[in-house]
Amino acid sequence: MKKILITRILPDKVLDAARAKFDVTVRDDVTPLNVNEAADALQTYDGILPTLGDAFDATCFEQAGKPRCKILANFGVGYNHIDATAAAKAGVFVSNTPGAVTDATADIAMTLLLMTARRASEGERITRAGGWKGWGPVQMLGTHVTGKTVAIIGMGRIGKAIAKRCHYGFDMNVVFYNRSIVQEPGVPAEQMPTLEAALGAADFVVVAVPGSKETHHLIDGNAFRDMKSTGIFINISRGDVVDEPALISALQNKVIHAAGLDVYEQEPFVPEALRALDNVTLLPHLGTAALEVRENMGMMALDNLIAALDGKAPPNKV
The missing domain is CATH 3.40.50.720 (NAD(P)-binding Rossmann-like Domain)
Structure with missing residues (x-):
């Protein structure tokens, strides 16, 4: 045997x-x-x-x-x-x-997108700590998702599954960046000519590229500066696709509005600087955890x- x-x-x-x-x-x-x-x-x-x-x-x-x-x-x-x-x-x-892994990973992308946009993890922490003082018209105002523009970076199986959820579930406008031409994105979507163009066009950016030497630190300080200051960044790909110190700086200095992460550059280590931020949602690599x-x-x-x-x-x- x-x-x-x-x-x-x-x-x-x-x-x-x-x-x-x-x-x-x-x-x-x-x-x-x-x-x-x-x-x-x-x-x-x-x-x-x-x-x-x-x-x-x-x-x-x-x-x-x-x-x-x-x-x-x-x-x-x-x-x-x-x-x-x-x-x-x-x-x-x-x-x-x-x-x-396709659908489960796409589901986690949407979980992070919604949690981050609507400040769900921050609200849950406040509620558990006994800090909620009651409902009010301007309490914890978040970002509306329906009808916004999402940029998907990497339009493979998982990227297409995310696009489907965004378009059909939330009436979102879909743009994407992919190194090769995508003939059938699966939903009405615009392929952008450059990464910079995709990042700049979007209210939400979701990274779904494979981890490789070619994609190492694909999302760096310049990429965050290309995003809208109101933009929300989601990573469900691999941690080293993102320059983590650059992400921390972008969040601390309000270069971008918020982020949702399921992966980290040195897993399972999550920097204290990330854990200290209220404008980031952190999950322990739950992408396929069903x-x-x-x-x-x-x-x-x-x-x-x-x-x-x-x-x-x-x-x-x-």
Whole structure:
């Protein structure tokens, strides 16, 4: 029976299915694999089901030499923690779980957009602390969402799902920026010629690009200055897509109005400067945190792993 490593505890349905097929080791540590642990895993297991943050970088593959492992069946659509080029050179498949995460991640984008616009997290904190003095006509006035313009940065599966919710759910005008031409955005939408144009046109900006070297700090201080001073910024992509100190400065100095974040540059570390701000909504990376979604992700990752260890190309090879 082939040996596999699952780097974080997954739902029982997924673990049961894996154990029916393989000799399974499951880490009970919530922290990601470091480089040395990842290199050792490549030498020890026939297949690995890794996830966010596990350090399968070029150094890891150099340390591992000729790996025993045949596949890194990533749990999640984003795989910027895996050097796919180094993996390919080592003869290791890399796969991910596209599609399974689309709607759940789009839902979290809308959760953040609404919470931030209507100051919901701030209001909840005040209420829990016993600070609410009663209703009043000018109490905690927020930003109206219906009919406003949203700019979606990255019009892939998740970006299109966000656009659908914004347009059909809230009558929002949709503009977007994407590096390639998008022929079918799925809703009436205008593709903007530059990132700057998209940012400047919008009341709300939602970032939905994949994490990669090309998108590292795509949203920097200049990007925040391109936004409206009344603009609200939402990030559900990857933390390092945003220059976090630049975001903090933009919020502190009212360059932008507010932000809603589900991801951070050095997860799980969230800077005190962010936590101290009332004009930011902070969630602990809840993007796909629904049981049926995580089960679907796990089963898709397992299908990829089974295919590779049966000598076939994984269905979702990246």
